[in-house]
Amino acid sequence: MWVLEYLRLLNVEQKQPSLPFLKKLMKRHRLVFPFENVSKLLIDQYKKKQIITVEEFLDRRKNYDMGGTCYTLNIQFARLLRELGYVVSYIRPGNEHLALLVGLADSQKVWYVDVGTTAPILAPLPLGIERQTPIFAGEKVHLRKGEEPHTFTYVRTIGGRQVSKKWAFRSDQRYTLEDLMQPIQQSFLENGPYMSCIRIDKWCEYKQRMLSLKNTVLTMRGGGSKTERSIKSLEEMKAVLQDTFHLPKLPVLEAVEQLEARGHLLIKKSANIQS
Structure with a gap:
């Protein structure tokens, strides 16, 4: 049964x-399954008319260190939570993102859950009260309750900006997988937010920091500070994925090659690197 394999990968x-x-x-999901668009660029574009199975999702992680973007990560996490006995619904903040509302069968309380985000959301956020994530390197996520019932606004700030x-979004407006098929397919258009760049984000529990790679810029947040570093070569990018993100099998160089073939030049390739 895939539930046991899923939990084994999470070490839970x-x-x-x-x-x-x-x-x-x-928190374990944010650690094990990275937010990354490499799989979207290399694999998912050929399956954009169907949602991958849980088994495919787990195999990608084991064989290629893949996770996904908001649709893949939150859909698969929702499937796991339902099998474990949670009550789960899909919501679409801003009508462009996918997140979850999660509750317990014997309770009316509902929590906002998102494992498919680049923000440092590492715990569920309760709805119904003004609530924000704890400050993480100056960054916060606020869920602001609206004046009308069931209305909320997601706001992300760094240093108050x-x-x-x-x-x-509305907490009473829920979506089915069938409802999500059209926005998923639209996300693969050439002007989609993750179709012309490299984006990889991961929670590093050991060092208590969030890692982010945006094309050739590596950002590390944690301990109340932020550091940035520019990636100068494909050799360095490959080393960062292996030594910093601990994702040695993620085929980022192949994704860079595909982007370059479509006219998105990210970095000058060295002659001696093999992808």
């Missing part, structure tokens, strides 16, 4: 549904 023992267990699952678009 199965327990009864609870908020503490949900927190643990979420808004750094991305506000995403409005």
Whole structure:
């Protein structure tokens, strides 16, 4: 059964549904399954008319160190949570992102859950009250309750400055997988947000920091600080994936080659590197 394999990859023992267990699952998921668009560029474009199975998702992680973007990561996590006994619904903040509302069968409380984000959301956020994630290297995510019932706005800030678009959503507007097929297919258009770049984000539990690679810029947040470093070559990019992200099998060089073939030149390739 894939549930046991999923939990094995997360290094988590199965327990009864609870908020503490949900927190643990979420944090482990952010550690094990990276937010990355390499799989979107290399594989998913050929399967954009169907959602991959859980077994395919797990095999990609084991064989290629892949995770996915918001659709893949949150859909697969939702499947796991349902099998474990949680009540899960899909929501679309800003009508462009996918996140989850998760509850317990014997409770009316609902939490905002997102394992498919580049933001440092490492625990569920309760709905119904003004709530924000703990400050992480100056970064916060706020869920602001609207004036009308069931309305909320997702706001991401760094140092008190808004750094991305506000995403409005309704907690009573739920989506099915069938509803998601059209936006998933649209995300593969040439002007899609992750179709012309390299983006890899991962939680590093050992050093308590968030890692982010945006094309040739490596950003590390943690301990109340942020450092940036420019990647100068494909050799260095490959080393960063292996030594910093601990994703040695992620085929990022093949993704760079595909982007270059489509006219998106990210970095000058050295003659002696093989992909």
